[in-house]
Structures are given as C-alpha cells and as structure tokens.
Amino acid sequence: MTPTPVPDRTDRVPFGQTLLDDFFLLLALGLLIPFLSYLVWGLLDLGSVPVLPPVDQLVAGG
C-alpha cells in the first residue's frame, strides 16, 4: 500500500481554484455579466437613439 500523500498547508491556493471553488461567486458572475452586457448596455443604447431632426438637417452617414 502506498502512503497517503500529506497535503502541504503552506502551499498557496491558485487564484483559478479559489474562483472555481466559490460557487456563489460563480452564480453572481453568471447573472451579473449578462445583465450588464445585454440588459444595461442594451437599454443605454436604446436610450441614446436621438429624436428625428427636421429632414433638411439630416446628414449623410449620420
């Protein structure tokens, strides 16, 4: 029988492991990133559409 490896408690846990082990953080990111990139950005984009100016003031290429 091979001896059970003893973990070294002084090793620093890599950041990637810290991130993927925190499932509530993953849940929050999974909600926040689409919310910001789709909903918030989309609403900002829609809100920035200007009102139509008089036709003679329309400029080619906008």
Add this chain to the structure above:
Amino acid sequence: MTIHPPERIWWKPISGAERVYIAAALLFSLITFFLMPIWHFLGAQNPTMQTYRVDKAEYLQRVMAWADRYKVGELAGVPVVEPPPGGEVYLLARTFQWFPVLKLRAGQTYRVHVSSSDLVHGFSLQPLNMNFMVVPGYEYILYVTPTQKGEFGILCNEFCGLGHHLMVGKLIVD
C-alpha cells in the same frame, strides 16, 4: 484500502491536448465574432443606417402625405409612388402591407426612410436578400442607390400575425 481525501490543490497546468482544444475553440469563436462586422461591409446585406425615434402616428401621416404628392398609379389598391431622383423615399410597414409600391431610377441615390406604424416587421428585399428589422417608434434612414433594373419583392420576415405570409411589397427600378 481507504478512500483518499481530495487533493487540497487540484488546480494544475493545462496539458497537451486540452491546450490545443482550448486554442482551437478560442480561434473559432474569434473568427465567427469578427465575421459579424466584416460581413456587414463585405456582404452588403445589412446596411448601415441612421436611427431616430419618431412618433408612429406622425410617421404614418408623413408617409401618406408624401405618397399623395408623388403618386403615379395604383397596383392592387396600393399607390405606386415615383419620387424625384435623389429625393426622400418613405416606406411604411404595417399589418399586413408594405406601403407604397416604390418606383425608383437606377443609378440615383435616394434617402430611404423605413418604419412601422404598429408592430415589429422584418424588411427583406428579394432576391437581393437585404434584411433588417423594422421597429415601430424608430425611423431607419439609409442611402440607397439602385444598381439593377427590374422588379423586386419586399417581404416581411418577422412574424407579425395571421397575414404575415401575405405581406409582400414591390420595388420597381427602371
């Protein structure tokens, strides 16, 4: 035999085949992503246009007044409108009609206004396959220079109700 406890640090460097897979997947994603803006220019199917907020009823009135002014005929009850070359062109999408029938000159650049007075419709110019959404409350303005003579169909390609399949307009270029 005893069950070994999980390793405290399971994070290990990515190895061989997995690196290749991730690199290939990333490359594919980047290519398909950047093809979107590239095809916008190369494909000439979804044109760049100006977008403005408008009142639906006001746009409807503007289209009717313009159509009355430049009407040259009628086709199946729909006015045929021939605007002056280089001028404004108005197209209205409504259930279940593209109003009016447009008659344009090849080689002339027109400023085309498109909007809807009720629901979301899809503008699809056939057989050229130029497509974009037409949303009520928003006026889309694009600069169009017809290069081919003939008759072109304008289809609605966004389901808008029971008569959606009958929503066919016409563009005549001579």
